Amino acid sequence: MLLNLSRDSRDGGLCMERLAGRIILLWGWRRALVAFLAGAFATLAQAPYDFFAACFISFPVLVWLLDGAAAPVAAGPLRRMLPAFAIGWWFGFGYFLTGLWWIGGAVLVEADSFAWALPLAVVGIPLLLAFFYAFACLVARLMWSDGIGRIAALAFGFGLAEWLRTFLFSGFPWNAIGYAAMPVPLLMQSVSVIGMTGMNVLAVFVFAMPALLAGRRHLRLGLALAAVLVAAHVGFGYYRISTPIPVDGRNLSVRIVQPSIDLSEKWDAAVRDRIFRTMLDLSAQPAQNGRPAPQMILWPETSVPFFFTDRPDALVALGEVLDDGQTLVAGAMREEGGNPSRADTRYYNSVVAIDGSGEIVDAVDKVHLVPFGEYIPFADLFARFGLEQFVAGPMNLTPGNSRHAIAVPGNVRAVPFICYEIIFPDLVAVDVASTDIILNVTNDAWFGDTPGPYQHFRQAQIRAVETGLPLIRAANTGISGVVDQRGRIVDALSMNTRGIVDAVIPLSPQGGENGFGSPRISGLVILFLLGVFGAALGLGQRQRWN
Known part of the structure; x- marks a missing residue:
């Protein structure tokens, strides 16, 4: 029986490696389409659908796409950045287009006067917001390494992009990735400690971890870290939900x-x-x-x-x-x-x-x-x-x-x-x-x-x-x-x-009632530490753009 389980595990790993290999080798419009679909699928993790498992598919696909984000050897610095930037943009465009299409309803309230603005509302806003995720993937790819380092780099890139989205160009942090990890009150409590910045970082870190199943490097470490983070997330939620709310008699x-x-x-x-x-x-x-x-x-x-x-x-x-x-x-x-x-x-x-x-x-x-x-x-x-x-x-x-x-x-x-x-x-x-x-x-x-x-x-x-x-x-x-x-x-x-x-x-x-310090500061500390971790692994392996 143990032999069969081992064989099944190896077969499953080989299937994941083949799938990852096919995604890594995609090129041209096929690569853009897969990135767009991965971003669109991640929208299902947001309200009212709350299918958070969608992110456990979308983000590993994004990792594999970035694994294959290579430019010609003779390309200049800007040209070497373009593949990762483009993947992030298509991922973001799919995510925001399917998550924010309903904004178009506002311009149709008086369609006679404002119907001309429908494409700008439905397509234009996602098109612009997609640049934040393009930036996230670019930052991640600059720190890219093998194994878990690239997962940390991706989490850092998205955490930084989501933080910038709260204030740049007047700010519009709608449907930040961290909300996908908080579909019910039990799973909302961690935000009281680490804030939305921390939730965005750790959510991407955990959501992207299945990408390690396509290889052997850092697999056990990654799965253990993901399990600890999920257990802490759920455990703290249970503790806080079951603890009476402090009141002052009013x-x-x-x-x-x-x-x-x-x-x-x-x-x-x-x-x-x-x-x-x-x-x-x-x-x-x-x-x-x-x-x-x-x-x-x-x-x-x-x-x-x-x-x-x-x-x-x-x-x-x-x-x-x-x-x-x-x-x-x-x-x-x-x-x-x-x-x-x-x-x-x-x-x-x-x-x-x-x-x-x-x-x-x-x-x-x-x-x-x-x-x-x-x-x-x-x-x-x-x-x-x-x-x-x-x-x-x-x-x-x-x-x-x-x-x-x-x-x-x-x-x-x-x-x-x-x-x-x-x-x-x-x-x-x-x-x-x-x-x-x-x-x-x-x-x-x-x-x-x-x-x-x-x-x-x-x-x-x-x-x-x-x-x-x-x-x-x-x-x-x-x-x-x-x-x-x-x-x-x-x-x-x-x-x-x-x-x-x-x-x-x-x-x-x-x-x-939050007694753990400022969730805003805690989130930024997590963002910084994960960035240092990802950069250290990336620089330690001295991997450069191909």
Whole structure:
């Protein structure tokens, strides 16, 4: 029997070696196609599919493609870099094209005006993002070696690229590879220690490890390391999930309103009163399941369909609905300047806090705007070519100067993040210091019932785990819900439903519960150490470009 197992193992190894050999020897368009398909297949590891095993196929294929990334001996330095760069670009293009195609839905909301921008949204954005993964593969190939060294080099390259993706060109870290390793709360807890940078690095390191099955070098070491990392990931998750959440005795009773308003009506003057009445009626419903009356009510992004400066009667109506001691936090457009005909009038995507008397007591403006959706970068230059906003909206927006916590009843501090601001780990980590709750308001109706809203919710969910703070999220058409400090969904509304969520949230000490130091610093330390490890192996073998 042992003889048969040994023979089966050898046969399996030979099959992997033959498969790897065929991939390594691919050339031309076949090599590009396999890289594209490998990247596209890896998308299945992201929400809502959560098939993380896909990455255990895609990344070994990428390793073998890079093994064969050779240039002519007489080629110059730039020419020698091109094969690895091209492989990474095709891998990235497949990954982002299949993972972000739903962005095109935003430009079709008003197709008569914006259908021309569909190719730019669906193809142009993935085409540009693919350069980050091209850079990752180029960096990895510069450190390339035999055996496990190249796995470390690839993990370092991707970790560096994903870190750069958080801030370069305004930043867009959507669907970072690390999310593939966190499909459920049990597997989300490690991010509280090593942050997204660390998760990105270690996820690629483990996902790419099966590439060693096609050879003998470092096979046992690699499998042992992968097993230890996976065991630590799962074990720490189990420990943290089973450990009671520290609380300080305070509770906040909240209501989330999900109105599910069709975008075709969003800025239609003829139906604004009906939309506002819908919001009021949902907010005024009796508390559900015997829960206490909400101390805070949360409305989604831009849920107020007009400027409060134009409709003072709306504040009177809110004062009639809200009780003393209640606060409404609502997404609303805000203007400064008071005269829409003036060129210096500024518009903000904001959340406003309104007390029981119908008075606006605070406001926070969106700081990180969506390029080409909420503003045009280098607007004067693009205006020469007649280029305006790609996404239908009421006006171009001005970014806020800073973000601060809103005081809500019960001596609670809540920091709001509007729409995709919640996907930036470092942005959230900085702004939630000495805070009790994270608020996220959004309007994902732009993207319909596609993977986009599910991916957005997952990234918001991870922010709760990173910071050790509960998350309250209101989305126009979903997904709205309450997420606890461990990333578990306390209650939520499904997509495209109209309703409310009532919940009582026990609060942790301000600033969250993570006692292991900054996850951001921990992630960068892991990135640095793995880079040193990969470079040492690569330089030790003195392997150069072929």
